[in-house]
Amino acid sequence: xxxCSNAPPACGQPGAACALEPTPACFSYPAGPYGIHEDxxxxxxxxxxxxxxxxxxxxxxxxxxxxLVNVGAGWCAxxxxxxxxxxxxxxxxxxxxxxxxxxxxxxxxDLEPASSVFCQTWRDRYGLTFPVLRDPLFTTQRLFExxxxxxxxxxxxxxxxxxxxxxxxTAAEGLIEVIDALLPP
Numbered sequence: 001x002x003x004c005s006n007a008p009p010a011c012g013q014p015g016a017a018c019a020l021e022p023t024p025a026c027f028s029y030p031a032g033p034y035g036i037h038e039d040x041x042x043x044x045x046x047x048x049x050x051x052x053x054x055x056x057x058x059x060x061x062x063x064x065x066x067x068l069v070n071v072g073a074g075w076c077a078x079x080x081x082x083x084x085x086x087x088x089x090x091x092x093x094x095x096x097x098x099x100x101x102x103x104x105x106x107x108x109x110d111l112e113p114a115s116s117v118f119c120q121t122w123r124d125r126y127g128l129t130f131p132v133l134r135d136p137l138f139t140t141q142r143l144f145e146x147x148x149x150x151x152x153x154x155x156x157x158x159x160x161x162x163x164x165x166x167x168x169x170t171a172a173e174g175l176i177e178v179i180d181a182l183l184p185p
Contacts, residue, residue, distance in 0.1 A: 065098030
């Protein structure tokens with residue numbers, strides 16, 4: 001059965017084939033210990049998307065060669081800059097090669113917790129078709145080095161849940177090249 005060996009199912013043309021599917025019942029997310037640095041396994045998380053549906057990291061990992069986890073906020077200029085190009089330049093470009101993307105928003109433009117209305121407006125403004133999740137309690141703060149976080153945070157997670165690349169605090173200019181090098185042709 002596809003997905004049972006932590007190998008992603010084949011993904012054809014961008015579009016429906018790159019849509020998020022349910023986690024295969026036989027998939028097992030790696031056990032800890034967990035960490036937040038490269039070469040450590042990232043603990044799975046689960047948040048509601050803009051429409052209230054629950055999405056978990058293990059669901060994405062079960063379908064991917066590589067997962068981009070992007071954590072940001074509506075007030076963050078580099079987050080906005082990244083988001084403006086993330087759909088076309090990252091997700092659509094690489095989803096056929098096994099990349100899945102998830103964006104987690106913790107605050108809106110006014111430094112308030114990310115609401116479903118803000119999330120929907122953000123998703124629609126930037127034409128995002130990958131999951132955009134809300135973290136109104138900012139529990140993803142644990143993924144940052146310290147309380148004085150800099151956003152955005154970009155983590156590339158392999159199909160074994162291991163962080164293979166980490167960037168924090170700037171719009172990821174070299175991220176496309178890193179993703180291209182980590183994915184199979």
